[in-house]
Amino acid sequence: MFDDDLDIDDGVYAVPSHYKVKVRALLEYCKSKNVDVEDLTEEEIKQFVVYKKNPLLEDD
Numbered sequence: 001m002f003d004d005d006l007d008i009d010d011g012v013y014a015v016p017s018h019y020k021v022k023v024r025a026l027l028e029y030c031k032s033k034n035v036d037v038e039d040l041t042e043e044e045i046k047q048f049v050v051y052k053k054n055p056l057l058e059d060d
Contacts, residue, residue, distance in 0.1 A: 022048045 026048040030037055037045075 017052075019049050019051045022050065 026037065026045070029044070029048070030040070
């Protein structure tokens with residue numbers, strides 16, 4: 001979709017989101033369980049997702 005717009009030489013890209021994933025912990029979990037990320041259940045993955053607050057929606 002965005003391939004023509006991206007300069008992939010530096011290899012670092014971020015997409016704005018309301019959540020982040022604890023990637024290192026997720027990969028360690030997969031290694032300890034000897035499974036691939038795509039084989040995890042939704043419940044297993046949820047433990048590594050952190051939802052961020054949207055400062056525009058917060059009350060003072």
